[in-house]
Amino acid sequence: MSENKKNWPLWEVFVRSRQGLGHKHVGSIHAADAEMAIGNARDVYTRRQEGVSIWVVPAEQITASSPDDSEALYDPANDKVYRHPTFYDLPDEVNHM
Numbered sequence: 382m383s384e385n386k387k388n389w390p391l392w393e394v395f396v397r398s399r400q401g402l403g404h405k406h407v408g409s410i411h412a413a414d415a416e417m418a419i420g421n422a423r424d425v426y427t428r429r430q431e432g433v434s435i436w437v438v439p440a441e442q443i444t445a446s447s448p449d450d451s452e453a454l455y456d457p458a459n460d461k462v463y464r465h466p467t468f469y470d471l472p473d474e475v476n477h478m
Contacts (some may be wrong), residue, residue: 389412389413390411390412390413390439390440390441391409391410391411391437391439391440391441392398392409392411392412392415392418392422392437392438392439392440393408393409393417393437393438393439393440393443394406394408394409394410394422394425394426394435394436394437395407395409395435395436395437395438396422396426396427396431396432396434396435396436397433397434397435398431398432398433399431399432399433404434404436407426408425408426410422410425410437412437415437418437419435419437420433422437423435438453448469452458
């Protein structure tokens, strides 16, 4: 592997399947730029044409919470019952909620 390829940034790949409503993380790849990352992601993660949309995100741009902080991060939402979808009546015409 050439020295140049070793320095390619890492990209996180998200694919939306034909049956899915949202994108799911499927893996990571190295690529020189976003266009190459999408092409490589298509070749690696959608070989059987199961995807309808691909997102690639530079791994260095992703910020995540720590599992150790989950109690402080999520506990405040438990006292706001109005945020739960069971609190509201939805019409029959509303799908995928």
